[in-house]
Amino acid sequence: MKLIWKYLMKYKKWFLLDFISVFGFALVELGIPTIISDMIDHGIETQDTTYLYSRFGLMAFISVIGVSGVVLLGYCCSKISTNITRDIRNDVFEHAQAFSAAEMEKFGVSSMITRTNNDAYQIMLFLNVILKSALLTPVMMCVSVMLILKISLELSYVVLATIPVVILGVIIVAKVSEPLSENQQKSIDHINQILRENITGIRVIRSFNKQEYEKKRFSNENDFYRDQSAKLFKLMSCTEPSFFFLMNIATVIVYYLSCTLLNSNAITLGNVVAFVEYLFHVMMSVLIFCMVFMMYPRANVSAKRIMDVLDTKPSIINDENSIQLDSIQTLSFKDVSFSYPNGEEAVLKNIDFSCHKGQKIAVIGSTGSGKSTLVKLMNRFYDVSRGLIEINGVDIRKYNLESLRTQIGYVAQKAHMFKGSIQSNICFGKPEASVEEMVHAATVAQASEFISTREHGYEDEIAEDGTNISGGQKQRLSIARVILKKPSLYIYDDSFSALDFKTDATLRKALKPEVKNAIFFVVAQRISTIMDSDMIIVLDEGQIIGMGTHAQLLKDCSVYQEIAHSQLTQKELDDFERN
Numbered sequence: 001m002k003l004i005w006k007y008l009m010k011y012k013k014w015f016l017l018d019f020i021s022v023f024g025f026a027l028v029e030l031g032i033p034t035i036i037s038d039m040i041d042h043g044i045e046t047q048d049t050t051y052l053y054s055r056f057g058l059m060a061f062i063s064v065i066g067v068s069g070v071v072l073l074g075y076c077c078s079k080i081s082t083n084i085t086r087d088i089r090n091d092v093f094e095h096a097q098a099f100s101a102a103e104m105e106k107f108g109v110s111s112m113i114t115r116t117n118n119d120a121y122q123i124m125l126f127l128n129v130i131l132k133s134a135l136l137t138p139v140m141m142c143v144s145v146m147l148i149l150k151i152s153l154e155l156s157y158v159v160l161a162t163i164p165v166v167i168l169g170v171i172i173v174a175k176v177s178e179p180l181s182e183n184q185q186k187s188i189d190h191i192n193q194i195l196r197e198n199i200t201g202i203r204v205i206r207s208f209n210k211q212e213y214e215k216k217r218f219s220n221e222n223d224f225y226r227d228q229s230a231k232l233f234k235l236m237s238c239t240e241p242s243f244f245f246l247m248n249i250a251t252v253i254v255y256y257l258s259c260t261l262l263n264s265n266a267i268t269l270g271n272v273v274a275f276v277e278y279l280f281h282v283m284m285s286v287l288i289f290c291m292v293f294m295m296y297p298r299a300n301v302s303a304k305r306i307m308d309v310l311d312t313k314p315s316i317i318n319d320e321n322s323i324q325l326d327s328i329q330t331l332s333f334k335d336v337s338f339s340y341p342n343g344e345e346a347v348l349k350n351i352d353f354s355c356h357k358g359q360k361i362a363v364i365g366s367t368g369s370g371k372s373t374l375v376k377l378m379n380r381f382y383d384v385s386r387g388l389i390e391i392n393g394v395d396i397r398k399y400n401l402e403s404l405r406t407q408i409g410y411v412a413q414k415a416h417m418f419k420g421s422i423q424s425n426i427c428f429g430k431p432e433a434s435v436e437e438m439v440h441a442a443t444v445a446q447a448s449e450f451i452s453t454r455e456h457g458y459e460d461e462i463a464e465d466g467t468n469i470s471g472g473q474k475q476r477l478s479i480a481r482v483i484l485k486k487p488s489l490y491i492y493d494d495s496f497s498a499l500d501f502k503t504d505a506t507l508r509k510a511l512k513p514e515v516k517n518a519i520f521f522v523v524a525q526r527i528s529t530i531m532d533s534d535m536i537i538v539l540d541e542g543q544i545i546g547m548g549t550h551a552q553l554l555k556d557c558s559v560y561q562e563i564a565h566s567q568l569t570q571k572e573l574d575d576f577e578r579n
């Protein structure tokens with residue numbers, strides 16, 4: 001429980017107060033039986049009312065201390081457990097923000113959500129119990145055992161013989177419950193994953209009529225979770241009565257032996273009453289200890305899952321002596337090869353090219369040829385496996401990551417929208433932008449027209465993941481978001497694919513003055529989108545098989561010729577050459 005201890009140390013003062021309040025509570029629980037015993041033996045038997053009243057006063061006094069102790073204990077526990085859970089969630093979230101795509105893929109989105117929510121919640125439950133009982137139970141147990149030994153050695157043997165049996169039972173239960181808890185948490189991951197896939201992919205599921213299949217998939221996983229939980233609950237529900245049964249047997253034996261001892265005047269009636277009270281405390285302490293012990297495996301599984309995330313070092317980090325990047329003048333790939341961390345084969349092989357400010361560079365190639373991977377390396381979503389990427393003649397790994405990404409405007413293949421207004425989505429990278437700047441960016445991105453038709457214009461709400469706007473509208477808002485940022489390297493990864501030809505052409509024309517002082521990198525499938533590029537890179541199976549202008553490639557690169565002729569007529573190609 002390294003994790004819990006680490007966080008507990010942040011709340012030392014509250015922990016100390018928790019400790020003090022435990023003593024207040026223990027004082028009452030342990031003091032009152034002794035007072036009652038005294039009252040029976042010295043007050044009731046001798047009918048000394050003055051003595052009885054003084055004992056009543058003492059009982060009232062320590063009850064007030066006890067109640068204050070319990071209230072304070074509850075307050076401290078909730079304060080510490082809720083704060084620690086908040087800290088764990090914040091830390092997991094913050095740590096995950098630094099993860100590269102590879103680390104994110106390692107855990108998976110659903111598991112990251114379960115770890116942040118469910119696992120942190122399990123720790124909160126455990127902390128709440130442990131803070132109340134971890135200190136209280138040993139104190140109660142030790143003092144009660146000392147007191148029963150003091151009252152009667154013969155009767156104490158019964159109690160001392162019971163404790164090891166209970167502890168052995170608890171160890172067995174804990175061993176059996178740990179794998180069940182682990183399965184339970186993994187199953188929650190899977191339930192979340194199926195739920196996510198079903199909510200985000202509902203249209204695909206409906207169009208393929210796979211509702212029944214998905215229902216079954218969900219229900220199977222849900223059944224598995226139910227089975228694991230049922231096994232766990234059954235185990236817990238058998239454990240508690242077994243302990244009580246054992247406790248009752250011990251109590252009966254104590255009463256039986258007490259009768260013999262009372263007959264022989266070896267013990268007083270008050271002492272028997274006090275002994276049974278303390279016996280109850282010893283047993284309750286053991287029982288609470290058992291409960292904590294049984295909760296431990298589940299909390300331990302959750303803590304391990306959280307530690308897994310926190311112990312995973314982000315692979316893409318700032319160099320120790322990182323330098324600031326103020327603008328991008330040149331970009332070069334030098335013999336770059338790359339394989340995904342979970343893949344063996346190189347997805348990019350010996351990529352070599354250079355470009356500079358003011359140039360438009362396009363990448364074209366068949367599906368899966370490595371186009372998106374190539375542009376993801378510029379942002380350092382992944383680092384190269386071999387070779388070098390240089391910006392202004394310096395390895396990009398030497399630049400401060402934040403400054404590097406500030407200089408790059410990246411529009412991903414799948415446009416992503418955040419829940420909020422159109423305005424907040426466009427201004428995501430520059431919240432301080434003026435209205436004029438925002439409108440200008442939207443106009444260049446050919447988005448202003450559709451925005452003006454929305455009921456609240458720029459204030460109109462965008463649903464989670466942009467489900468209430470079209471694919472082309474999402475692309476235009478993503479393009480506007482990047483234009484507003486004014487980076488020195490624009491990367492459009494197939495970002496015009498959902499636009500009609502006319503909008504595509506108008507957008508490219510409007511973009512020209514915006515990107516004239518930057519490097520403009522476009523991944524596209526349409527020849528018409530890239531014909532005017534200063535350099536076109538043709539990729540095939542991760543390798544460059546052609547590089548040059550449209551005219552050069554039409555002459556030299558057979559793959560490019562094929563693509564061009566499949567999309568445009570000879571007349572269109574000739575017209576372009578003439579212009």
Ligand SMILES: Nc1ncnc2c1ncn2[C@@H]1O[C@H](COP(=O)(O)OP(=O)(O)OP(=O)(O)O)[C@@H](O)[C@H]1O
Pocket residue numbers: 105340342343347365366367368369370371372373374413
């Ligand atoms: N995260 C990943 N992990 C492992 N392999 C991946 C990952 N992403 C992509 N790949 C593989 O890398 C290769 C190149 O993918 P990439 O997305 O770069 O191709 P692309 O040319 O952009 O394709 P498309 O035109 O279809 O978008 C493919 O074989 C793909 O399966």
